[in-house]
Amino acid sequence: MTVSRRAFAKLVTAAGAGALGAGAAAAPATATVDTWTTTGTTVxxxxxxxxxxxxxxxxxxxDAGQLAVTYQGxxxxxxxxxHNSPMPIQPTSLFRVASLSKSLTAAAVVRLAQDGKLSLGDPITKFLDLTPPAGQxxxxRLAKVTLWRLLQHTGGWDRDLTAFDPVFKDRIIADALGVPMELTHSDVIRFMSGQxxxxxxxxxxxYSNYGYLLAGRIVEKVSGLPYETYVKQKLLAPLGITRMGLGWTVSRHAGExxxxxxxxxxxxxxxxGTVVDAPYGTFSIHIHDANGGWLASAVDLVRWATAFDTGSPVLNSTSIGRVFAVPSPTGVNADGWYYGLGWAVRPVTGGTGRNTWHTGSFAGTYSILVRTYHGMSWAAVFNQRDDESGLSYAxxxxxxxxxxxxxxxxxxxxxxSTYFA
Incomplete structure (x- = not known):
C-alpha cells in the first residue's frame, strides 16, 4: 500500500473535487458586520x-459549522x-457529509454478511449486471473484484492514472451512451463496464467513489430494499438516529x-448547459448516494460512530473486526495507516489499538469524523470547502x-438524551 496520509487526505476529501471542472469563480459574498453566534450548551x-x-x-x-464531541461514551x-450567518446554526442542523457516507455503505454490506445474506468474499459479478455498451x-478481471476489494478501494479502478472519476463525468458518459442527463446509476455502471x-x-x-456506487446497488439487490431505506432500518434506527437521510441536489430538507x-x-x-452555483447542480447527489449522498448533523455522526464500539446494537464483534481488518496483501502503508471498510485506520498502542477517521468534501461541504484509541470521538461539518483566502481545510x-x-x-x-429519544 503506497498511498501516503497526505495523499489519502487529498483522496478522501476529494469526493467532490471533480465537480467543479473549469467552472468560473463567482463573486464572494461579503458581510458588513462581523458576527459570531453559537448554539448548544456552553461547556x-x-x-x-x-x-x-x-x-x-x-x-x-x-458561515456555518458544527461540532460534537464524545468522551468515554x-x-x-x-x-x-x-459566522455572519443569516440564520442560527443549531446542533441539529443538517449538512451534506460527502464521503463520510462511505462508512454507512460499508457497514450496510457488512451487516448483510452478518445476517448471512452474502459473503465479503463474493465477487461483485454475483450481484450486478456489468454488461458493457454494444461493441465493447x-x-x-471484474470477476476478481470481491466485496472486500470493492470496499477497501482495491477493485482495480484508478482515477489518478486516468484523471477520470466517473461519478463526476456526467457529460462524457451521457455523450458516450447517447442518453440525456440527469444520469442514472445504471448509466454510469453500463459505461464503466466497458472500461x-x-x-x-x-x-x-x-480511492474509488465508483466502487461505493456499486456497493450501494449491491445493498439494494441483496436486501430487496432501496439503499436509503435499508440503511435507515438496519443501521440508524437501532441507534435512535432519525434525522439522517439522503440529500437532494438542489432542494433542501427541513433544517438543512x-x-x-x-x-x-x-x-x-x-x-x-445552464450555469449554476457549484453546490447546486454541478454534480448529482442522486448518483453519489452511496459514496457521498448523506445528510447529518455532527451529533448524528458521533452517534453513528458508536455503531463501531463494543456492544453495538448494529454490528457484532466479528463485523467490527471485518470493518477494521488490515487489507491483504497491501497491508499498512509506509505512513502507518490503511483503508479498512469505509474508514481509514491507524494502528496505535493502548486503548482500542487504533485511531479511525474519514473526511468528506463536495463543493459547498467539508466534514470530518474521528474515533480515537482512548475513547474520544468528534465530528465537525462545514457548509463550504473553498473561499477567496485559498486556505486548506485539512x-x-x-x-x-x-x-x-x-x-x-x-x-x-x-x-x-438532549438529542436522541
Missing amino acids: SALSAFDDAMKSFMQARNI RLVLARGYG SADP PLMHEPGSTVS VGYRSQYTGPTVLDNS PIDSALWTASRAVSSWPTHNLW
Whole structure:
C-alpha cells in the first residue's frame, strides 16, 4: 500500500473535487458586520474546542459549522456555529457529509454478511449486471473484484492514472451512451463496464467513489430494499438516529443549511448547459448516494460512530473486526495507516489499538469524523470547502486533536438524551 496520509487526505476529501471542472469563480459574498453566534450548551472545560472552531471558520470566512464531541461514551459537547450567518446554526442542523457516507455503505454490506445474506468474499459479478455498451468488452478481471476489494478501494479502478472519476463525468458518459442527463446509476455502471481496470484487483489501493456506487446497488439487490431505506432500518434506527437521510441536489430538507462556493459550472441535471452555483447542480447527489449522498448533523455522526464500539446494537464483534481488518496483501502503508471498510485506520498502542477517521468534501461541504484509541470521538461539518483566502481545510484535523489535549478535566455530564429519544 503506497498511498501516503497526505495523499489519502487529498483522496478522501476529494469526493467532490471533480465537480467543479473549469467552472468560473463567482463573486464572494461579503458581510458588513462581523458576527459570531453559537448554539448548544456552553461547556467551559471544553472551551478549546470552541476556540478552534471559531479560529478555523473566521480565517476561511465559513458561515456555518458544527461540532460534537464524545468522551468515554458520553456526549459532552454539541455546538452550532455561525459566522455572519443569516440564520442560527443549531446542533441539529443538517449538512451534506460527502464521503463520510462511505462508512454507512460499508457497514450496510457488512451487516448483510452478518445476517448471512452474502459473503465479503463474493465477487461483485454475483450481484450486478456489468454488461458493457454494444461493441465493447468487459474486463475479465471484474470477476476478481470481491466485496472486500470493492470496499477497501482495491477493485482495480484508478482515477489518478486516468484523471477520470466517473461519478463526476456526467457529460462524457451521457455523450458516450447517447442518453440525456440527469444520469442514472445504471448509466454510469453500463459505461464503466466497458472500461478496463487499471490494476489487478487486490493489488493496489486507489480511492474509488465508483466502487461505493456499486456497493450501494449491491445493498439494494441483496436486501430487496432501496439503499436509503435499508440503511435507515438496519443501521440508524437501532441507534435512535432519525434525522439522517439522503440529500437532494438542489432542494433542501427541513433544517438543512445552505451551501457556499466561489465557483459555478454547467448543470448536470439536464442538457441545458445552464450555469449554476457549484453546490447546486454541478454534480448529482442522486448518483453519489452511496459514496457521498448523506445528510447529518455532527451529533448524528458521533452517534453513528458508536455503531463501531463494543456492544453495538448494529454490528457484532466479528463485523467490527471485518470493518477494521488490515487489507491483504497491501497491508499498512509506509505512513502507518490503511483503508479498512469505509474508514481509514491507524494502528496505535493502548486503548482500542487504533485511531479511525474519514473526511468528506463536495463543493459547498467539508466534514470530518474521528474515533480515537482512548475513547474520544468528534465530528465537525462545514457548509463550504473553498473561499477567496485559498486556505486548506485539512488543518481542522490537527486543530481538534490539539483542542482535545488542552482539556485538563473532562466533564461528567451526558447530552445524548438532549438529542436522541
